[in-house]
Amino acid sequence: GAVVSQHPSRVICKSGTSVKIECRSLDFQATTMFWYRQFPKQSLMLMATSNEGSKATYEQGVEKDKFLINHASLTLSTLTVTSAHPEDSSFYICSARVESSYNSPLHFGNGTRLTVT
Amino acid sequence: AQSVTQLGSHVSVSEGALVLLRCNYSSSVPPYLFWYVQYPNQGLQLLLKYTTGATLVKGINGFEAEFKKSETSFHLTKPSAHMSDAAEYFCAVTQGRTGTASKLTFGTGTRLQVML
Numbered sequence: 001g002a003v004v005s006q007h008p009s010r011v012i013c014k015s016g017t018s019v020k021i022e023c024r025s026l027d028f029q030a031t032t033m034f035w036y037r038q039f040p041k042q043s044l045m046l047m048a049t050s051n052e053g054s055k056a057t058y059e060q061g062v063e064k065d066k067f068l069i070n071h072a073s074l075t076l077s078t079l080t081v082t083s084a085h086p087e088d089s090s091f092y093i094c095s096a097r098v099e100s101s102y103n104s105p106l107h108f109g110n111g112t113r114l115t116v117t
Numbered sequence: 118a119q120s121v122t123q124l125g126s127h128v129s130v131s132e133g134a135l136v137l138l139r140c141n142y143s144s145s146v147p148p149y150l151f152w153y154v155q156y157p158n159q160g161l162q163l164l165l166k167y168t169t170g171a172t173l174v175k176g177i178n179g180f181e182a183e184f185k186k187s188e189t190s191f192h193l194t195k196p197s198a199h200m201s202d203a204a205e206y207f208c209a210v211t212q213g214r215t216g217t218a219s220k221l222t223f224g225t226g227t228r229l230q231v232m233l
Contacts, residue, residue, distance in 0.1 A: 006160070034220055043207065043225045044161075093160050095221075105151055106221055108160040 002028050002098050006109025013084055014117055021079045021112045023094030029074035030096035034106065035067075038091040047092075050077040084116045119144045119210050123224035131232050136195040138227045140182075140208030143189065148210045150191040151221065152182055155205045164206075167191060178202070203231045 003026040013019050023033055031052045036044040048069055049057040056069035066088075068080040077096075081088050091113050095106040124139040142148055149168045153161040165176025172184040182193045191208060205228050209221040 043223045046220055049220055105163050105166050110160040111158070113158060
């Protein structure tokens with residue numbers, strides 16, 4: 001089955017530094033990937049839609065200069081949290097679907113737990 | 118516009134008992150509906166999906182869900198709960214299957230607790 005790999009699984013960084021999270025579709029190509037954020041014991045909130053070869057589409061209230069998304073190839077999207085602060089601490093999850101498969105559901109990575117100290 | 122409502126943030130059942138997790142949706146077009154399960158500190162795993170065709174959908178781990186258009190519901194059931202079913206369950210809806218239209222809207226989740 002389709003596999004989405006997310007790296008790293010956990011990261012701790014100091015306030016003011018930047019952190020890059022990678023999302024890879026291992027055995028399929030993904031023109032579109034989605035980045036979600038999940039606070040403890042809450043649902044997933046869509047942050048942005050990552051589009052291969054073009055700019056990402058951000059949801060209302062998400063700072064595009066803070067959360068930089070790059071979708072440079074059909075199998076890789078990256079999310080960079082710039083100048084991280086403690087309030088950015090959260091669980092970030094990416095997802096992608098098999099474009100060539102009719103009615104294919106979204107497949108999710110295992111998430112990245114970001115802790116900003 | 119689309120939305121999902123999951124009634125009950127916590128559900129507790131005894132091992133071997135019926136599991137029923139409720140989900141109601143709102144969509145301006147025929148929806149595609151999904152149930153995902155999340156174990157602690159992990160991503161989401163697809164349990165089952167409804168797109169078109171048969172309204173009773175069977176998924177992994179013995180779960181199934183029935184799409185009822187008249188009730189705008191997509192409740193998740195399992196005849197007999199197992200300890201390993203304890204997790205967070207999310208119902209989700211999308212209005213499209215390609216590109217940006219396939220982005221999911223999630224419910225707030227239901228934590229299932231299974232007791233001995």
